[in-house]
Amino acid sequence: MNGDEPDFDDLTRRYRGELHVHCYRMLGSYDEAEDHVQEVFLRAWRSRENFQGRSSARTWLYRIATNACLDTLRRDARRATRAPSGTEPSVAVMPWLQPYPDAELAADQPDPETTAVSRETISLAFLAAIQLLPPRQRAVLxxxxVLTWPATEVAALIETTVPAVNSALQRAHATLNRRWPRGRLDWAPAIEPDPEQSRLLQRYIAAHEQADPEALIAVLHEDVRLSISPAIGQWAGREQVARALRAGMTTLGRWRLLPTTANGQPALAGYLRRPTDEAFHPFVLSVLHIEYGQLTEITAFEQPSLFPAFGLPTSL
Incomplete structure (x- = not known):
């Protein structure tokens, strides 16, 4: 770079999307990723005269992004949250976790294998899993x-040694393997919705809009899990989840649902019209995991502020 503004603007357009996804993986929060990408380019602009070209501009920007995220993770006491022993982490105990709109994924994937890895490592299950890792281990992983950088480049980026990088990666793998012995199989979303899954989504929508919780309970897997963020609660097993759905679907008001996608998974945007309202207003984004023709996980985010990021209307 010569420090001239047109070149820097081109750099911003070229790398903003993938840096946003990188910060999202590091932090687990769409909003924080947005803030950090702005910070990355601000830091880059201020230090542009010091860029000597010894590495690529992409590597330089990733170094700035990773260090900005590490600074935040080290400062933020919330990140010390850990799931109780024997349980899996969920949005209920990690209230900063947010879904990511598929439409914004920086996804020019050259081959099916790369596409599969991208889907796995943007899934909510993977994001929740790596929140268990200390900041540097998370960055190395x-x-x-995910990015398949050589150990030498990673060591240079975080200013450590190759043996230290290899050790951090080994410890990260050990932590994840203890909780998920099957590895990717435990957090990979379904490849593509098939007709049966599409029918299940329609049943989910109809059950809410017709205030018929029993219709939704009928498609729950025996081991279904429900988590509601921020810090509202989590339920495991059909019996517990059924009780939560009966209360939430029939007591708050009337529902309208719109389909969308998040983190490579089917999702639904729930709009609620309370008895005193004239319109349906944004209320909850629910990300679904479907297996065996049944719902195995519902991850709900009562964060209406995220609706614009998904291109959703402000009311119905």
């Missing part, structure tokens, strides 16, 4: 396993 993302740079090595």
């Amino acid at each position: 993302i740079l090595r396993d």
